[in-house]
Amino acid sequence: MPSATLLGQALISGVLAGGMYGLLALGLSLSWGLLRLVNLSHFALAFLAAYLTYEMGTTYHIDPWWSVLVIVPAMFVIGLLQHWVFDRFKVNELASLLITFSFAVILEVAIQLYWTADYRRFETHYSTLSIKVGAFYIPVLELILCLVAGVLAWGTWLWLRKTYVGKALRASAEDAEIAAAYGVDHKKLAYLLSGLGAAYAGVAGTFIALIATLAPAQIWAWLGVVFAVVIIGRLGNPLGALFAGMLIGASESIAMAVLSPAWAPVVSFSVLIVLLLWDPDWS
Amino acid sequence: MSKGMGAWRRRTFLGGALAGMVAAPAVLRAAPPGKPVRVGGTLSLTGFLAQTAAIHKIAAEIMVEEINGRDGFLGRPIEYVLLDDQSKPDVARSLYEKLITVDKVDLIQGPYATAPILAAMGVAQRYGKIIIQSSMGIPKLQTYDMAFPATPFGPEPDKSYPNVILDAMATLSPAPKSMVVLTSKFPSAQFMAQGMRTEAEKRGVKVPLFLEYEAGNRDFGAIAARVKEANADFLWVGSLGLESNQILEALRKLDYRPKNSFHLYPAPGPLALSPDGNLVWSSTFLEPDEPFMSRPGMKRIAEHYKERATKANLPYPIIDAQAAGMAAQWQILEQGVNGAKSLEDKQIAAWLKKNVVTTVYGPTKFDGPYNHGAPAQLIRQVQNKEWKVVWPKDLAAPGVKLING
Amino acid sequence: MADLLTVQSLSAGYGRAVVLSDVTFALGEGQALAVLGRNGVGKTTLIDSLIGVTRRFAGSVRFSGKEIATLSPEARAQRGIGWVPQERNVFRSLSVEENLTAVARPGPWTADRVFGLFPRLAERRHHAGSALSGGEQQMLAIGRALATNPKLLLLDEPTEGLAPIIVQEVLAAIARLLREEGLAAIVVEQHARKILPITDRAVILERGRIVHESASAALLADATPLERLLGVTER
Numbered sequence: 041m042p043s044a045t046l047l048g049q050a051l052i053s054g055v056l057a058g059g060m061y062g063l064l065a066l067g068l069s070l071s072w073g074l075l076r077l078v079n080l081s082h083f084a085l086a087f088l089a090a091y092l093t094y095e096m097g098t099t100y101h102i103d104p105w106w107s108v109l110v111i112v113p114a115m116f117v118i119g120l121l122q123h124w125v126f127d128r129f130k131v132n133e134l135a136s137l138l139i140t141f142s143f144a145v146i147l148e149v150a151i152q153l154y155w156t157a158d159y160r161r162f163e164t165h166y167s168t169l170s171i172k173v174g175a176f177y178i179p180v181l182e183l184i185l186c187l188v189a190g191v192l193a194w195g196t197w198l199w200l201r202k203t204y205v206g207k208a209l210r211a212s213a214e215d216a217e218i219a220a221a222y223g224v225d226h227k228k229l230a231y232l233l234s235g236l237g238a239a240y241a242g243v244a245g246t247f248i249a250l251i252a253t254l255a256p257a258q259i260w261a262w263l264g265v266v267f268a269v270v271i272i273g274r275l276g277n278p279l280g281a282l283f284a285g286m287l288i289g290a291s292e293s294i295a296m297a298v299l300s301p302a303w304a305p306v307v308s309f310s311v312l313i314v315l316l317l318w319d320p321d322w323s
Numbered sequence: 324m325s326k327g328m329g330a331w332r333r334r335t336f337l338g339g340a341l342a343g344m345v346a347a348p349a350v351l352r353a354a355p356p357g358k359p360v361r362v363g364g365t366l367s368l369t370g371f372l373a374q375t376a377a378i379h380k381i382a383a384e385i386m387v388e389e390i391n392g393r394d395g396f397l398g399r400p401i402e403y404v405l406l407d408d409q410s411k412p413d414v415a416r417s418l419y420e421k422l423i424t425v426d427k428v429d430l431i432q433g434p435y436a437t438a439p440i441l442a443a444m445g446v447a448q449r450y451g452k453i454i455i456q457s458s459m460g461i462p463k464l465q466t467y468d469m470a471f472p473a474t475p476f477g478p479e480p481d482k483s484y485p486n487v488i489l490d491a492m493a494t495l496s497p498a499p500k501s502m503v504v505l506t507s508k509f510p511s512a513q514f515m516a517q518g519m520r521t522e523a524e525k526r527g528v529k530v531p532l533f534l535e536y537e538a539g540n541r542d543f544g545a546i547a548a549r550v551k552e553a554n555a556d557f558l559w560v561g562s563l564g565l566e567s568n569q570i571l572e573a574l575r576k577l578d579y580r581p582k583n584s585f586h587l588y589p590a591p592g593p594l595a596l597s598p599d600g601n602l603v604w605s606s607t608f609l610e611p612d613e614p615f616m617s618r619p620g621m622k623r624i625a626e627h628y629k630e631r632a633t634k635a636n637l638p639y640p641i642i643d644a645q646a647a648g649m650a651a652q653w654q655i656l657e658q659g660v661n662g663a664k665s666l667e668d669k670q671i672a673a674w675l676k677k678n679v680v681t682t683v684y685g686p687t688k689f690d691g692p693y694n695h696g697a698p699a700q701l702i703r704q705v706q707n708k709e710w711k712v713v714w715p716k717d718l719a720a721p722g723v724k725l726i727n728g
Numbered sequence: 729m730a731d732l733l734t735v736q737s738l739s740a741g742y743g744r745a746v747v748l749s750d751v752t753f754a755l756g757e758g759q760a761l762a763v764l765g766r767n768g769v770g771k772t773t774l775i776d777s778l779i780g781v782t783r784r785f786a787g788s789v790r791f792s793g794k795e796i797a798t799l800s801p802e803a804r805a806q807r808g809i810g811w812v813p814q815e816r817n818v819f820r821s822l823s824v825e826e827n828l829t830a831v832a833r834p835g836p837w838t839a840d841r842v843f844g845l846f847p848r849l850a851e852r853r854h855h856a857g858s859a860l861s862g863g864e865q866q867m868l869a870i871g872r873a874l875a876t877n878p879k880l881l882l883l884d885e886p887t888e889g890l891a892p893i894i895v896q897e898v899l900a901a902i903a904r905l906l907r908e909e910g911l912a913a914i915v916v917e918q919h920a921r922k923i924l925p926i927t928d929r930a931v932i933l934e935r936g937r938i939v940h941e942s943a944s945a946a947l948l949a950d951a952t953p954l955e956r957l958l959g960v961t962e963r
């Protein structure tokens with residue numbers, strides 16, 4: 041039986057790792073839930089942002105907390121451009137999968153052309169800092185990531201609940217025709233939301249650059265688990281996405297600590313299936 | 324000679340370019356005239372193996388130029404027909420099928436990594452083609468009698484290599500009495516990990532923790548916590564690519580550094596340059612040092628490699644066992660064709676089985692089980708951000724010793 | 729006085745099917761029009777054509793002096809057309825209050841005023857749209873249209889399928905809107921007797937055409953056209 045220290049530590053690192061799932065799930069969940077667009081290129085955009093963070097950090101020695109101020113708005117604009125394509129070709133849910141898949145592949149190739157297929161690591165002195173709390177170690181960067189993810193998820197949740205734009209988006213997601221007949225300009229809102237989703241990918245990308253080593257094929261590494269997270273967290277629900285991310289991260293981590301690390305990939309989908317069958321009403 | 328190892332950043336590399344010009348005469352000599360001999364093959368230019376394929380591609384291109392700079396194959400120039408298998412075995416299978424039946428290449432060269440190799444080997448066997456490969460870590464899977472290994476794993480590396488490691492461990496003081504074996508479930512890593520556990524226990528080194536993780540594992544926090552808790556004297560990791568960096572980083576986040584650790588197939592650049600990489604061990608077959616640099620052709624190939632890899636913007640432009648394996652593949656094919664004086668697959672294969680071939684890995688034979696010769700897998704260690712062969716002692720770089728971490 | 733709405737020779741339908749033919753009528757500021765007719769004669773199609781979700785074949789629709797026949801539904805709504813659909817179509821995933829605020833536009837009608845009009849809704853303000861009874865959904869649909877602060881309210885069979893007591897409540901609210909607030913409205917109703925007292929004019933549709941137009945009071949006084957065209961007998 042694993043010790044309490046091991047379990048506690050596994051729980052901490054799992055929840056924190058889940059923060060990244062949640063952060064990546066956030067933008068995906070919004071566009072899927074509220075625009076009915078499944079954006080597979082979300083991960084590629086996050087990696088583009090990560091590579092840009094790396095490039096600005098290593099070539100121009102710009103610290104990530106400065107480069108993020110450029111990258112996130114740039115990502116927002118990319119999100120708008122991407123939405124222009126969706127809008128122009130009247131893309132539906134299924135077609136969006138295909139189009140964004142191609143978009144992701146193109147981005148992967150472009151990244152590989154510019155940065156090569158080789159691994160890129162943005163070494164910073166704080167990338168592996170931890171604070172010690174009792175017997176446990178809390179990695180600082182992951183903690184910051186979780187706080188940022190928390191603020192974004194909470195802020196987005198409030199935005200969707202409390203603002204006119206947020207409520208109009210939700211109304212539109214439920215019934216776009218009826219909402220339009222009440223004067224909701226779904227098109228404008230959809231552009232805004234697509235930009236926002238891409239901007240969130242930009243935020244995730246900055247953290248990916250700091251936490252992970254980059255390689256173009258890594259674009260696909262998070263796909264499965266983040267999709268599970270999006271579905272478990274309920275489409276279009278930002279807080280759900282974050283909590284589901286942490287739930288999956290923690291479950292994976294506990295499974296690795298108690299059973300075998302090889303169980304980790306099974307966990308997210310097992311949790312997904314259990315929740316789909318059980319169908320708790322917590323939305 | 325290899326001060327360029329710090330090149331984890333992009334930069335121009337004048338030295339390499341100069342070295343390339345010195346070596347130019349051999350390259351620039353006109354290729355022999357005549358209809359080219361076409362040699363087909365795939366590499367994983369895209370997909371999750373793309374990082375290593377970039378290395379192989381450069382090594383192959385250098386070798387093709389070298390061979391054309393000499394006499395080509397039997398006086399005819401050679402041409403490498405290279406396709407992208409996207410890191411997928413099924414794509415590799417159909418591309419080899421296409422190379423042989425549609426493009427009608429004269430000869431083939433093996434792809435990279437066990438799964439694509441197995442796929443290509445099946446096709447080669449069906450059409451009676453000789454196939455040479457350099458990266459199949461499980462020799463017993465190479466059941467085709469015209470398949471040849473370019474890398475000297477030996478027929479049973481899961482038995483021979485753990486003992487090389489245990490020999491090296493025994494020279495440390497105090498000698499490690501326990502080891503954690505942590506491995507990817509990637510078949511060739513898992514195969515070696517199981518051998519490591521068995522051989523360690525045979526020699527009285529306890530294995531209190533044996534952990535397997537899935538290839539593509541994302542979070543190593545919980546694994547690191549288990550490794551830390553087991554707190555063995557030695558950590559053996561059956562890692563591929565970046566996993567070693569991820570594991571060591573995760574351990575550092577828990578403020579734990581294993582005294583000594585071994586890493587099976589890590590990405591060499593990132594591990595050597597990582598702050599966590601200092602003094603870690605890894606497997607190799609050669610490094611760009613003596614005595615290896617004195618092997619025929621090695622110096623020139625290493626210089627070319629450095630020049631091209633720098634130009635291709637690879638962050639770690641130093642030849643290592645990966646690139647050397649591809650070089651050896653071509654050296655074997657060249658010597659086989661010349662020795663047999665034929666482009667016929669059967670005759671080349673027959674000649675190779677009876678003779679000794681000299682590659683960057685030294686004299687190589689194919690007379691044992693699974694066409695393997697004697698094992699020659701070594702241990703290297705990161706010292707001052709460079710990989711140095713440290714074991715066996717007679718192959719260690721001049722003045723370099725295994726350092727206890 | 730300039731008319732608020734002028735519909736001129738309008739022909740409209742769905743796909744290739746022409747449902748409305750050559751419909752012409754006008755509505756002044758603060759006026760209420762009853763649209764009567766049997767099932768399937770095109771009443772909803774008329775409302776839909778004003779909203780902008782049908783296909784127009786010919787004719788014009790002028791609202792506040794501007795042609796709107798070519799505008800999108802959202803542009804029409806933004807110009808001041810409020811709609812209470814026959815199917816109610818409340819946003820089921822939004823709370824009662826959110827249903828009102830999601831589409832709100834500035835003006836005298838706030839969510840609180842809607843709650844004043846329908847106290848039942850105030851009690852259920854935090855419930856999801858999907859949790860409402862049919863009557864409450866109808867009230868919410870009316871409230872939601874009011875929250876857009878329209879110049880013209882379109883009500884498509886607002887009492888259809890409701891319990892008699894709720895019908896009374898809804899009709900009372902509509903009466904208040906039309907008579908006390910002076911809101912311009914078009915009300916589609918099967919129960920002519922209920923709606924004529926609170927409207928100014930009435931039209932009767934048959935197979936997509938206006939076959940009768942008069943003051944509502946005239947129809948109340950002489951029910952012959954009702955009996956003839958709707959088969960309504962005095963009750």
Ligand SMILES: Nc1ncnc2c1ncn2[C@@H]1O[C@H](COP(=O)(O)OP(=O)(O)OP(=O)(O)O)[C@@H](O)[C@H]1O
Binds near residue numbers: 742743772
């Ligand atoms: N979306 C549609 N597509 C095609 N035809 C339609 C559509 N909606 C209605 N129709 C047809 O148009 C005609 C008029 O329908 P409409 O709904 O306008 O009648 P209505 O007077 O509102 O009837 P009810 O009293 O049943 O509500 C009917 O024949 C109907 O079948």
Ligand SMILES: [Mg+2]
Binds near residue numbers: 771772773814884
């Ligand atoms: Mg109708």
